[in-house]
Amino acid sequence: MTTVVDVEKLDQGRVEEFLGRVAVDSAAAFAGLSTSIGARLGLYKALAGAGWLTSERLAGRTGLNERYVREWLAVQVAGEYVLYDAETGAYLLPDEYAAVLADPDSPTYMIGAFTMLKPLYATEDALVDAYRTGEGVGWEEHGPELYEGVAAFFLPGYSAMLVQEWLPALDGVVEKLERGASVADVGCGFGHSTLLMAQAFPNSRFRGFDFHTPSIEAARREARERGLSDRVTFDLAAAQDFPGEGYDLITYFDCLHDLGDPGAAFRQAERTLAEDGACMVVEPNAPADPAGLINPIGRSFASASAVLCLPGAIAQNGPQALGNHAGEEALRTLAAEAGLRTWKTAAETLTNRIYDVRR
Ligand SMILES: C[S@@+](CC[C@H](N)C(=O)[O-])C[C@H]1O[C@@H](n2cnc3c(N)ncnc32)[C@H](O)[C@@H]1O
Known part of the structure; x- marks a missing residue:
């Protein structure tokens, strides 16, 4: 196998910094699919203006499978799209975030970009x-x-x-x-x-x-x-x-x-x-x-x-x-x-x- 770079000679700080940036990109690329799914299934809309909701209540509101909804919420929390309260096990989409993810009439609505990904x-x-x-x-x-x-x-x-x-x-x-x-x-x-x-x-x-x-x-x-x-x-x-x-x-x-x-x-x-x-x-x-x-x-x-x-x-x-x-x-x-x-x-x-x- 041919090695492309001589690892010994690399500036490790620079490698780490670049790896960090690419890791953020790859996380965003993975998460994009969940964003598109959430928009299609009305999850962001159901969260918008609803206050703190448990995964059970969100699943009930959207008619979706609770186990999947909980997993989807974990992606949202990990990306800081949704806030999580560990005490109550509830989730919140702040109004400011709803303006970006849930409201097609808002000037800041971004979901179209995710719809294009598939x-x-x-x-x-x-x-x-x-x-x-x-x-x-x-x-x-x-x-x-x-x-x-x-x-x-x-x-x-x-x-x-x-x-x-x-x-x-x-x-x-x-x-x-x-x-x-x-x-x-x-x-x-x-x-x-x-x-x-x-x-x-x-x-x-x-x-x-x-x-x-x-x-x-x-x-x-x-x-x-x-x-x-x-x-x-x-x-x-x-x-x-x-x-x-x-x-x-x-x-x-x-x-x-x-x-x-x-x-x-x-x-x-x-x-x-x-x-x-x-x-x-x-x-x-x-x-x-x-x-x-x-x-x-x-x-x-x-x-x-x-x-x-x-x-x-x-x-x-x-x-x-x-x-x-x-x-x-x-x-x-x-x-x-x-x-x-x-x-x-x-x-x-x-x-x-x-x-x-x-x-
Ligand atoms: C990026 S979309 C923009 C559509 C729309 N103007 C908008 O702003 O939402 C580019 C549009 O150009 C159209 N288009 C591309 N080549 C074209 C051509 N030669 N003649 C007419 N329309 C064309 C596509 O069908 C598409 O609707």
């Missing part, structure tokens, strides 16, 4: 092949929880920021939307962004486009359920040839980098924008320089890019596969080549950058 881990074999061959793994090749998880992951940020902060940061756009504007939301997925805008601006008309049939079907269902079908339509269409013309606003929410041909998408935007129309490009706030990714958000984006965004774009056989941290310069250059030469950073959050892009 389908992503399931593509490991396909990814191993793809890394060898250079082929892609298409967006449509994942399990249904991927699309549900992506939509749930982005929704809290959009709910908190889109209407309140991002649209007002685009010159003159809110005034047009209030009067009555025509909007295309490209790569809309489940259409949460489209529906948030439609809810806020009843005089405007919104068209959501995506090339993924189950997502468009989910978006249509949601529009019907929310009574917004009078002003929103969802149609199957690729970013490079979606129908319509004279749009006052064309939006791309966390999808431009997923396209196999983002340049063609910008060219289609240039063709279909009204004379004084604007594009809103929402992209991950992650830089092209890997050194800038050394933080939890950068690491999450880079990790998703390597197993989802980049393989998805490569599967489209286009000229570009940007990955989700291509950086502003690459996007700005593609837009300019398509005739969209006015580029401005309109807003920024920890996770997203919002660009105002025009002719």
